[in-house]
Amino acid sequence: GAGVSQSPSNKVTEKGKDVELRCDPISGHTALYWYRQSLGQGLEFLIYFQGNSAPDKSGLPSDRFSAERTGGSVSTLTIQRTQQEDSAVYLCASIFTPDRMNTEAFFGQGTRLTVV
């Protein structure tokens, strides 16, 4: 597709349930980030995938959070046993480096997760 696609756009789930959020990056983009943004807060880094390297998971807030990227393309962020504090907008960014001097980063429209 032409842009970064995230699904679902909105998700309401009961506390304790597991959720999966999906990101389809722009084809050919080598790196992918997951962020979350709680109401009124800045962007919080979660995890970073770069090519075939081991992902940088340093931003994941707890072991309930995990993410994978299959075939260097689609990524899934999984939150197990959701808590109310997990409610946020989850954003995926797709990174492209056309040459040594330039890098482009484009965001999906985000998934608004509400845990009730």
Added chain:
Amino acid sequence: EDKVVQSPLSLVVHEGDTVTLNCSYEVTNFRSLLWYKQEKKAPTFLFMLTSSGIEKKSGRLSSILDKKELFSILNITATQTGDSAVYLCAVINYQLIWGAGTKLIIKP
């Protein structure tokens, strides 16, 4: 520690005014600086700046990078209520490093 600092944190002006938003950075292995506008969920890409002193323009918005003094500014002229948003600055080295954003409110 790499950091990106935006100022002011918030700004309220009247329609028609010109605003200047600032982004300073201390980042190793700088590659590019990006400006985004965030109104609802996802940030919308505005500009990418890689070279010093070259102004980028898009309508009433413009931006320039100073790699010697390590900052960038985003100018918005003849502001409109639709410009109200959070404006985010990010620097790329091998990862994205974000500023906290400037919340801009345009009053009619």
